[in-house]
Each structure stands twice: as structure tokens, then as C-alpha cells.
Amino acid sequence: MKRNKIIIILTIISIFVLSLGIGASAEAFRVALIMPSTINDFAWSQSMYDALLTIQNEMGKENFQFVYSENMFVVADAAAAIRDYASEGYNLVIAHGSQYGASLADIAPDFPKTSFAWGSTANVFADQGITNIFAYEPYSEEGGYVNGVLAAKLSKKDIFGVIGPIETGDAKRYTEGFKAGIQAVKPNAQVNVTWIGSYSDVALASEAAQTHINAGADVLTGTAQMTVGAIGVARQRGALWFGYDVDQSALAPKNVICSVDVDWVVALKPMIDLIKKGERGGKIFTLNLANGGLKMVVNPEALVGQTIEDIVKGNIQVKVEK
Amino acid sequence: MKYKRVREILTGLIPIAAFLLALLMGTMMIAILGINPWVAYQALYNGAFGSINAIADTIVKATTLLFVGLGICIAFRAGVLNIGGEGQLVVGALSATIICLTFPDLAGWILIIIALLVGLLSGAIWGGIAGFLKAYFNVNEILSTIMLNYIAVYGMNYLLRGPIMDPLQVKLGSFIPQTARLPQAVDLPRLIPTRLNLGIIIAIFFAILVYIFLWRTTIGFRIRMIGQNIPASRASGINVPKYMVLAFFLSGALVGLGGAIEVLGVHHRMFTDGSASGFTGSAGFNGIVAALFGQLHPLGTIPASLLLGALLTGANKMQRVVQIPSALIGALNGLIVLFVVGSEYLRRSQARRVELITEVGYNSKHKSKKEDE
């Protein structure tokens, strides 16, 4: 319900701002966000939306305002939105999806006073002479690696299941990292990978999780918004889950051990500072463990709860030397 | 006569009244969410027609809808429902892209023509499969087109994340599933410095062509005849299976061409987000609606596509301005379709009454002409 209120408040604010006209809020830094799924997808889009909320809470609503377009999975529509926001004089337009890059390269030169950002990528189109595009790129493989090490330590059967959307971009990098992390601890462990072929097929993701568990896996992980189906299965069948994008522990408090939380604030804040200083683009922001752009959010309830249960059941025997 | 004229006009206004009624329902939904509907609809209008760019976006969206709508018109006139537009768009676009990437050194206009033809042909084949299976193997076209849509999407995903992925993406390590940008030489000429391109003119040209084909040629007449009465067509010596395949083939050809034009005119590369709609914008389904709004007539589909294109383009602006959940726009579009399609009956029965008022002579002549056909 809290989120609803936030949405309603934001809506009212944006109407207010628009009705007052742009001049009235000339002081504030204005950001527009375009994202392929919804602000409550528990994954990619939500993590960016949450980051902007965080910045707004820190800077205050009078100094930082943002608007968004969600569900812009149609690239042509996203391009129209990018152009429209740019022409309305937003300071920063974030095209939060790798599929928007090509459109951005077409539009950015027409709005030299606006900054644009997109990800995840390491491409700011400098080769095309464009100077007002920032890029951001999470090193998903680092988070995947840590998740993998933890998963390997906790697994009893040494069989792991990964449920990904399509084998590209962030999902591919995270999966490679997860595999490497497991192999570092248990070189002979078995990592089974399934690709759902879609970011939205919850039912298939769920059935993939069932199959992984049937194949002996006791630890699962995955990326993108359709994995909520897999988390549901982990919860029902008592498998452990490692999350990505946001802290997913609310979906299965007893099963989600650790999530890689991509904290876009780490990229956005320096980006905003640069823009305020008059730089429009050209820089690539990486999000990794070193700069805190990737945070490992350990869910104490699951980890502690799991350990206690293991001791009670006798799976772990704590010996005290006399 | 005067009375008749008034009635005729009123009858013509029925779909528009239904449209407005749907907007009124939408108004209530918007108001319930605590948003000023007036501001919302103003944004809708501005998003569709408020600036040169908005108008260009509207027309660009309408272009693809028109191609799909034309394809639907042909299929519908033949008595089959082609809901494989999504797959045919993807296949047409993909094959045109592959041609452009394979022969980048050909002269621009030659390559454009070849790419468009290949897009058209592959769309035709993708549609033709459904027609072939229906005509000769009794496989229902709704089943086959739904399945073919999925097959096309998975094929596209495979190609874009592997064989035809942009080499730059592999080098950067970001693995975005898209091709390299096509050579600038194959960009369709732009009409004004916006995204508006030659595509819309090609689309309107084809609309006229389809009209002439369906109503002025023997083949077109036969296609319409099997749509009206299969036993009678068979009795009059028409090779029904052959024409059924042909109808699907032509339907797919137009949709495939639409996909190729979307690539060469707008995106200049192919990309995927795992689904078809990231590229098509669900034009494969919305085109069916456009065809209906256009009374399943190729020329009527032109303004209908523009209207629907405006609505879809404006709806995104509405989200930007009043920050309603984007799905509300989907619900509103659904309502509009339902109200317009529901009002059809009223319009038809009113039209029939108007016809009855008309002189009997005309009526009987009209009827005997119909029987001639």
C-alpha cells in the first residue's frame, strides 16, 4: 500500500508540475526514465525506479524531480518517448534498456543540451562523434560469482539450476559468473542452465525450476522478471534461491539466501554531478562490487533459519573440544 | 430523399458514437484513478498530432498497421482469419535485414528493392504455409498461425544472439541481441526530417493495388467468392484450395513487406527483446483492428490505420503526461475495439433500413447484380 501512495503522490506532483509549467521548477534537476517493463517487476525496471526514489528522498523533491514511462517494450514507442522528453527540456533522459541504444544514437545529436544515459552497455557512441550520452554497465558476473560461491558452500547435493531469459547481455554475464563461482569452490559440481526464451513466461520459468529440483538441484538462481515463478517453486519445495537485480527475499523469506542488488544510485549520482558541472556525456559508469554498485544483500532470516534448522535436524553437528 | 440522407449520415456516425462512448468509459476509469481526464485526453491528442514529430510518429505507426490491415482484408475476404501477422512481420523484417547485411556493396536502390522483395516473399511463404496446411491438410489457420508466430520469434532470437549478432556487441562483451546497423544506403528516403519515410506512400500505393486486385480482377473476385460461399465456388469450377493458399500467400506478402519497410524505414537494424512485440508493437494484432475499423476494405483501412496509429502514439504521451499505469491505455484500447465492433450490428441494421427506404428499383437491380457475381 505504501507504494500505491508513493505512486499517487508522484502522479499528483507531476500533474502539478506540468500544470505550473516548466518555468516554475527551473531550479530542480529533472530526470525522465524510460523502461521496458513495470516499476513493480521485482527486477530490472524496479531497481532503477527505486534508485531514482532514493535520490529524490536524499535531494528533496524541490531539487530533484523525475517522471517515467513504463512498459515501453516497443522500441519505436520508446524512441518517441525519448525524443519527447528531450524536447521538454529534461536534464537527463535515461533509456533503461539495451534495446534502446540504436534509437538513442539517432536522437541524441538533435538535443545537444540534454544528457542521455543507457545501459547496460559500454558504448557511448563516441565513434559517431556523439558527446551527450552516458552509459552504465553492471558487472553482473561479479555478483553472480559471489552468489555462486555462497551457493556452492550451502548446497548439499552439488547440483545447481539456473533459469535465465535469453542467453544475452546481463543474463549471460551473470550466469557465467555464477558458474565460475561454483567451480571455484566445487570444481566437480554440476550447474544446469535453462533458458526460457522470454522475459515474461512465468509458467515456463516455474516448470523449469520444478525440473531442476527433480534433476537433483537444491540451489536455484536466475535473472529477469519471469523468475518470480521459479522463486515460488523454490519456496514451495524448499530449495534455496539466489536473486538478482533487487532484494528478492520478500517473495520467499525462508528460501532467498542472498540477492545481488544493483544499486544504480552509484552510477546516477556522479552522472548528475557531471551534468550539473556542464558535462553532457561520454563517460561509462560501471557498477561493481568495488564501487558498491553491486551489493550483496544477505537475507538473515533464510541463512540463519537454515542453519538453525540444520542443527536441530542434526545435519550440522557442532562439536566443542574439551 | 432528404430523410434518407439524414438517416444515412446518422448511420455513418454510429461507429464514431461508439468510439466516443468508449472514450467516455475511459474517462471514468481515468477519473477513478484520481486524474483529470481533460488533461489526459489533451495529452493524447498532443501526443498524436501536437507537433511535426508527433504526426510523423503517428504516420510511421500507421504504416505498419496499414500493411497488416491490407493483409487482413485479403484473408478476411477469402473467409480466413490471419492472426499470424506478428510472425509474418518478424520473418519479413529478418530476411530483409539479412539480405542487406549480406550484400552491403550493391547500389542502394537496387538493394532496397531486393530487400523489400525478399521481405515480401518470405512473409508470403510464412503466411502461405498456413494457407497450404489449411487447404490441403485441414489444419485450422488459427492454430497454425499462432504456432508459426512462436516459431518465428524463437528463430529470430536464435539468429540475433548468434549468427547475425552485431560483431561490435561481441567485441564489447555486452551481447545485446541485435544486428549491426544496415548500410546507410538502404535507409528509405525520409519525407521530412523526422522518422517519416517513404513507407507510408508505398503502403497507400499497395492499398489502391489491393482494392483494384480484389474488385477489378478475376482472381480477386474468385478469392472473394470462396470467402462468401465455398460450395457455390466449387460448383462454379473454382479450385478452392488453390485460391485459399493464394489468399494466405498474398496476405502474408503484404505483412512481410510491412516488416521489411519497418526495418529499412525506421530501425535500420533488427533487434529482439525475446518477444515479437518489441519489434512489431503488436501490429500483427492491431492491424486486424485497423482492418475492421476500415470495414475490411483496403481503402477504408487507410484512415482506420491512421486513427489507430494516432490512438496508440497518443496513448504513450498520455502516460508521460499524467503518469497513469501504462496498462490503462491497453484497457482503453480494448474498450474502443469492443464498442466499435459491437456497434457494427446497429450500423448494419440501420443501413438495411435506409436501403429499404430507397426505391425498390435500385434495390432489385442491386440484388440481381449481386447474384451475377
Added chain:
Amino acid sequence: MEAIIIGITKSAIRLATPYLYASIGETLGQLSGVLNLGVDGVMLMGAFSAFYTVLKTGNLGLGLLVAIVVGAIFGLLIAFVNVTLKAEQGISGIGFYIFGQGLSSVLFSVMIGSVHTVNGFPPLPIPWFSDLPLVGEILFQQNILVYGAFALIPLSWFLLTKTPLGLNIRAVGQNPQAADSLGVNIVRIRYFTVIAGGILSGIAGASLSIALLNVFQQNLTNGMGFIAVALVYFGAWRPLSVLNGALLFSTVNAIQIWVQVKGINIPPDFTLMMPYLVTIVVLTAMAKRRVRPPAALNKPFQRGEE
């Protein structure tokens, strides 16, 4: 090997469950002459309303009931547009699809706001049967909505072939003029079948959100409703053949997941394609069984028209 077979079969049964409800519902409507392409939209509304009820009250039975009511309301609207207003069915169906998808997403955004999980219907082992070797584990340790889906096959078969109502439904779909002259109320029959179809689509959605997946997300069904319509054609309007189609599609899907899990080196895009490809190929191979669709399918009834 046994574990693999059990795993795949159980997967297939779970995957098939929503299709069975939706496809049998669509079969009823089509047999009486009404094509409804909007199944996916109704499924989404059913899935959302059931999920919301369970999230707020924890009462699974109530959740199912709400999904049934919502499905019935949508069925009523679909019947009104298609039967009373005699709309072009292929297009009105797409309208209902877009509308249901949009409305369920708006309601989700406004009333729930973020993804949650619920405790859905638990597995309900059937005494004695569940202890049988092999079949016990596969068939008799499912949840109640899975049993319901499979029970629907003999029930609908009985309804359609052995009862006067079933015969009337077929008559209305095959030859409405003749049925009308025999005093069958065509409008009433079609309202009945379409509302029943709406209810079953609603349950299909609920089977996802409160029994199989136990989550709700925007566009949860991801186009399942269209596959369900396709399966009606696969089954040629016979419940048992619809079951075969649903099981074929789901089994191939379950196998393709297994192929991926086992690390067999085929690009996942091709394994994912298999259920769709196999369905078409199998249907093509069975080609010459000439089953005619209900003659009046997709044709509104107008008394005195031929």
C-alpha cells in the same frame, strides 16, 4: 529413467492444467457457433481476482469463487457482444484480449502494487490411489485444480454427447435454422456456452495464480489463452482429443526443459520451438481425418437468413 519419466509426466500434467480448462471452455462456445479469441484476457482477469482474494483473505475457496464470478461476468459480456450485438467474432475476441490484459494489469498496479507470493492449493494425495506404483505419484498427488481439469474431460464429453443440452449445443452450432425451427432457443444456448467458457477461463487463470505458480504478475498468462484456442482446433471439438493435444503440447514442453537441464547441446531457441512445431506437424500428419468445424462457427444467428 523412472525418475525422468515421472518428472516429465508430472511437469506435463501441471503445464496442461490451465490449457484444459480454457480449451474445454472454448470448445463449448465454438460447438454452439461462437468463436472467442479473448480467452487470454479472461484468464488474466480470473488469475488476478483469485490471487487478490487469496492475498487479502487467505481463503483459497473464496479466491476460486471470485475467479468463477469474474469469469462469468466476462462470459456474459462476450456473449452480449457476440450473440446479441452479432459482432465480428475474430475481432471482438481481440478486443476482449486487449481489454482483459489491460484491466488486470491496472488493477494489479493499483490494488496490489508489487509482486507477492501466496500459499496456493496444496497437493491433495488421494487415499490408496496415491500409493500405487508410478501412476500414484504421477496422477494422484496433485492439487485439486489439477484433478478438476482432468475430471472436466469426461464431464464435458458426457454433457456434449449424452444429454439433451449437449445435443442442442451441437445442433445450434451445426444448423441454427433447423434448431430454431425445432424450438431450441439459440440465444439462450449460446449465452450458456459462452458464460460457461468464461467461467472455465477464469478457473484456468486461477489455476495459475493460486494453485500452480502462486504469484501474480502483469500478463501472467503470456499468451496461453491463444494456445488454448489453438488446442480446440487440434482436438477438433472433441474433449478427449483436446486432452490429447494439451498433453502432447505440454509433454514436448516438459521434455524440452529436460533437454536443457541435461545440458544436451542444442541451442535453447530450437528446443523452445519444439512444442509449437510438433503440434503443427502432428496435426498435419493426422490430416485426412476430415472433421468439419461447426457449420455456424463465427456466424451470428439471424432468423430467416440462409
